[in-house]
Amino acid sequence: MTDTLISDHSEVTFHFTIKLEDGSVADTSRTQDKPARLKMGDGSLTAGFEACLKGLSIGSNKSFTLAPEDAFGMSNPDQIHHMEAARFSPEIELEPGVIVGFEQPNGGQVAGMIREVQGDSVTVDFNHPLAGQTLNFDVEILDVSNPG
Template sequence: MQQVKKGDTVKVHYHGKLTDGTTFDSSEGREPLEFEVGGGMVIEGFDNGVTGMTIGEKKTVVIPFLEAYGPLQEEMIMEFPRDRFPADLVPQVGLQLSMSDNAGNQYPVVITEVKDEVVILDANHPLAGKDLVFDLELVEIAGSKPLIIMP
């Protein structure tokens, strides 16, 4: 049977969980995820997890945070003056916002704490610093053809 290798385009059903079992994403009820293995379209640990799988195979992989979204970076957590928020916006923990830097680049932030004078914003990826668990099922190796041996 053909095994997944770097450069293959694959279709995978997945169920992503944190190590405590909390689901953060799943392809259930949707089309399988299609991507090129090693093409930088998914996190490194996901690429590594599907490499070597065969069509129809199911497995569970644990991906350490360094092969996922990296470590939590303290410099991505910042204090923002509360009086600089729009008057009609009430800062609340968990609220997701979009900010822009001096160059006009937009990036998402989440409010993690609200104090009297400042609001603490976290620009880290929500899964940074977390080990991830994926249940994988390889559905297809796109363009895969049966091996034909000519006499």
């Protein structure tokens, strides 16, 4: 049996752990033992991340570091908004670090993290929580299939 290598259009099942530069774990698929699934090239992950997976096969383990622009991008100041506290439901705890869901005009939801509360002003950051950070990834490839 030959190993199936990850290529441009592979479907990949893998476990991942994302660590910050200080070594603390930011996210992992291992906590709930729910591996991630990815179709290479579908745009769900960055080209930099996908490039690190190419050539791996089932059973491969790899660690790599991605700069912010190759991971979740740089923090965009246009994604940080100041809102009146009165716009929030009274059940929401207006504290830094709290993630709040906002309804978009199209009916979809977008998440924002409260960064600061000063009086009646609430600063909400709609950037990805890991934007602007250099991240260390550990991956274990569980399955690879290449559409025929």
